[in-house]
Amino acid sequence: MTDPVDDLTATDGRVIGQRAQQTRRRLLDATAALLREHGALDVKVLDVAREVGASPATFYQYFTDVEDAVLALSVELVEQVRPIQAGFELDWSGPDGPDLVRAIVSDYLDFWDEHGAVLRTMLLRADEGDERFRRVRRQYNAPFMTAMAAKVRDAQQSGRLTRSLDPEATAGALLAAMDRLPNYRQGFERRGTSRAAMIETVALLLHSSLTGRSLG
Amino acid sequence: MTDPVDDLTATDGRVIGQRAQQTRRRLLDATAALLREHGALDVKVLDVAREVGASPATFYQYFTDVEDAVLALSVELVEQVRPIQAGFELDWSGPDGPDLVRAIVSDYLDFWDEHGAVLRTMLLRADEGDERFRRVRRQYNAPFMTAMAAKVRDAQQSGRLTRSLDPEATAGALLAAMDRLPNYRQGFERRGTSRAAMIETVALLLHSSLTGRSLG
DNA sequence: TGTACATCAGTGAACGCGCGTTCACTGATGTAC
DNA sequence: TGTACATCAGTGAACGCGCGTTCACTGATGTAC
Secondary structure (H helix, E strand, O other): OOOOOOOOEOOOOOEOOHHHHHHHHHHHHHHHHHHHHHOOOOOOHHHHHHHHOOOHHHHHHHOOOHHHHHHHHHHHHHHHOHHHHHHOOOOOOOOOHHHHHHHHHHHHHHHHHHHHHHHHHHHHHHHOOOHHHHHHHHHHHHHHHHHHHHHHHHHHHOOOOOOOOOHHHHHHHHHHHHHHHHHHHHHHHHOOOOHHHHHHHHHHHHHHHHHOOOOO | OOOOOOOOEOOOOOEOOHHHHHHHHHHHHHHHHHHHHHOOOOOOHHHHHHHHOOOHHHHHHHOOOHHHHHHHHHHHHHHHOHHHHHHOOOOOOOOOHHHHHHHHHHHHHHHHHHHHHHHHHHHHHHHOOOHHHHHHHHHHHHHHHHHHHHHHHHHHHOOOOOOOOOHHHHHHHHHHHHHHHHHHHHHHHHOOOOHHHHHHHHHHHHHHHHHOOOOO
């Protein structure tokens, strides 16, 4: 696993030094902030440059356009989500399984709270068919999918889960739930469904669907 | 339930006649088509006008901007999804329950295939906090949510489902799965998970989580 | 059945703004000796 | 320890395009008698 800071390049291909790396980072952070404030449809190169007090020309030294910067932010998330994905590789079948799953679901909700704006844009552009974003999405999803599908196969082999479930589709459905549900949190809380209840519920659904433990 | 064609108005508030309604419709259809082709971030008023061979001024007679047209398309989906939502109000607990759920899930996948571009944009804008889109999303989701939450409560009352599940959160999680999963279909099929397997799996997850029937 | 008039619907052309993008340049940092 | 030079990093200002938007106008349709 190489340090991701290593091979950063400017748009002309040249490898960049420390000072330039800091500028690039500030541009990325500004892009993420504007994505959060204005949404995916309304972030301009000039806005980003203004936000960090730089010339628009500076932006073009590091990114070809706003989409390119969002792609770079998405790539970073692939790394940042790893610790959460690690939780999916643990054994959930023991007596502490439910607590474990709750903790993981809670962490992932936090992750969405922090990176929702970038995640939404990444998913949208991938859903719309952009190949570069599809690729990043695959890298982001793969560890979740592999780990969850393995759990399904395990539970099927030991007879706790019906073989009618497709392991990949099951993993995809549960990941889908985890990736859309955070967007409903505000609405839930306004209607009296607490964050804790959400976590408990998603954790139960995950635990039962992946280990075959009954919901009864 | 009033005929939705009734109170259509131009941007100046005037009620419009048949000829104008046709123009409005062609503009809406063109907007949906461009949304599908170019994605949510890149649909311009001029494009839409060009697409139907009209002057840009014509577009402004019916919509204040592209977002306004997308909102109108979203409102239409609230009506169009009703038949599918009706399936969620049926009794799933009988012996034909599983078949029923499969059929409904299949229909909803088709709905996504047809209206995915508009649905994605509606969800994105709502997720980003736009109040008008949040409102439409609520109207779109409410019948799904109400029906599914009722099923959870039923199953809890008859002891088939644990009371640890929050009915609203359960409904939300399953709806979330149904709304994100279609976006992964292409990836699934490339990897050998068929449409039928997806439907079967989602149907099983829905059926078990909402009726308390075991996945074992 | 025809004519005059009112209203509805649609348009071409123009304006101006803001954005994307580039270029020749300046300033900052690193390094050889 | 200082000086000369190379390279790295950042910039201001400008250009031009395309888009959003509007306005005065024309054409189409409906209706009264």
